[in-house]
Amino acid sequence: MAELRFFFGTMGSGKSTQALQIRHNIAARGLSVILTTQLDRQAGKVSSRLGVAAEAEIVDHDVDLFALARSAYNKGGLHAMVCDEAQFYEPRQIDQLSRVVDELDVEVYAFGLLTSFQGELFPGTKRLLELADVRSELQVEARCWCGARATHNARLVNGVQVYSGALKVVGDTAIDEPEEAPEVTYDLRCRRHWHEGLRQRQGDQLELLDERDDAPALKAQTQQEQEPANT
Ligand SMILES: [Zn+2]
Secondary structure, X not given: OOOEEEEXXXXXXXXXXXXXXXXXXXXXXXXXXXXXXXXXXXXXXXXXXXXXXXXXXXXXXOOOHHHHHHXXXXXXXXXXXEXXXXXXXXXXXXHHHHHHHHHHOOEEEEEEOOEOOOOOEOHHHHHHHHHOOEEEXXXXXXXXXXXXXXXXXXXXXXXXXXXXXXXXXXXXXXOOOHHHOOOEEEEEEOHHXXXXXXXXXXXXXXXXXXXHOOHHHHHHHHHHHHOOOOO
């Protein structure tokens, strides 16, 4: 019996690489497979580092994934669907994927981020956790600058971590002067350091609380923050 499998991890945990590998392995056996993705047009780095788009179906919000799969199934059979960037899919599209498994007996491998830069589940991810037969965290050595395992994605606007804004940043917003457009980047953090920017924003009052608690350790680590984040 087919299963709906959800693989999740932070950015840089190799989701797209795994998705491409699974697709390749299935196709190499002569079986039919559909690869889907959800492109982020922003130059950030949520997607497309591996050029998945070139050979993938783009999942717009109005795409019916069950109809897509059924069409391929009726034409010549379908063995599996491999779905990248699944955190951006609509919850109803995740339901459609579960129908692909249950009604067509087609394997579905979905890959996505667990939480957004706001530290909360993406709607598509939430639905995947609710419906998947198998939920698996990718164990890749993604690290915070401090060396701890990175579990959170931080969004930086002109180098400063932000906690609010659109869930998905799209590139072509109406800004007349391109050079004035803020630079949006993403970085990996452990939970502690993902929270740290928020606490700094909350000002002196929280800092006073920190003095009472584990301030020395926190201060010492903060001084290392100049180190480049990537390894
Ligand atoms: Zn850290």
